[in-house]
């Protein structure tokens with residue numbers, strides 16, 4: 001689903017637009033002129049659904065060249081292995097995410113999420129092979145696309161956001177660091193840290209961008225900064241970030 005020139009939403013679950021499997025996060029795809037670059041992969045339970053959404057916009061999965069992960073949580077990273085197998089794309093993430101994937105499911109809270117019923121009891125996770133590591137502030141160029149990784153922990157200890165620029169498009173892929181209306185998700189996992197989350201939101205409040213592309217919920221085509229600014233104003237009043245409303249599944 002095209003959201004801006006060369007910019008597409010290709011997966012979204014029940015906490016978003018229900019384009020694909022209920023458990024999928026929002027996955028954002030960019031045309032680079034030298035292939036397609038995807039941010040996050042969904043839960044890995046409906047790769048054919050993602051390909052069908054891409055097909056609606058004439059985007060061939062064969063052109064998928066790179067995947068970037070925001071963090072290790074299953075609804076964002078579990079599709080990476082299948083995408084690698086089916087398209088040969090390269091998978092990039094930060095060192096912390098790679099380490100969590102090495103340590104296994106408890107490190108990225110998949111065991112407790114499965115036990116809590118967030119994922120089906122038979123949900124299986126296969127670790128993708130990591131082809132490259134991103135580093136905070138080290139910009140990556142792929143074709144016409146400039147990708148700037150930004151360390152934004154708090155939602156989880158390994159969370160990164162990405163500023164993406166091309167031809168006047170300036171987008172911020174925020175994963176689960178901040179959502180529409182400046183909201184976050186409060187979660188009972190070991191590495192959720194609301195103070196870190198607040199600091200990450202303040203950092204994002206210093207970044208210039210126009211399009212807000214969060215990991216769940218609605219995106220913002222123009223003036224995306226207003227949604228981060230709203231959260232910063234809230235923090236300035238010594239309040240904690242406001243919680244997102246989740247649909248029960």
Ligand SMILES: [Zn+2]
Pocket residue numbers: 071073076155156176
């Ligand atoms: Zn998450």
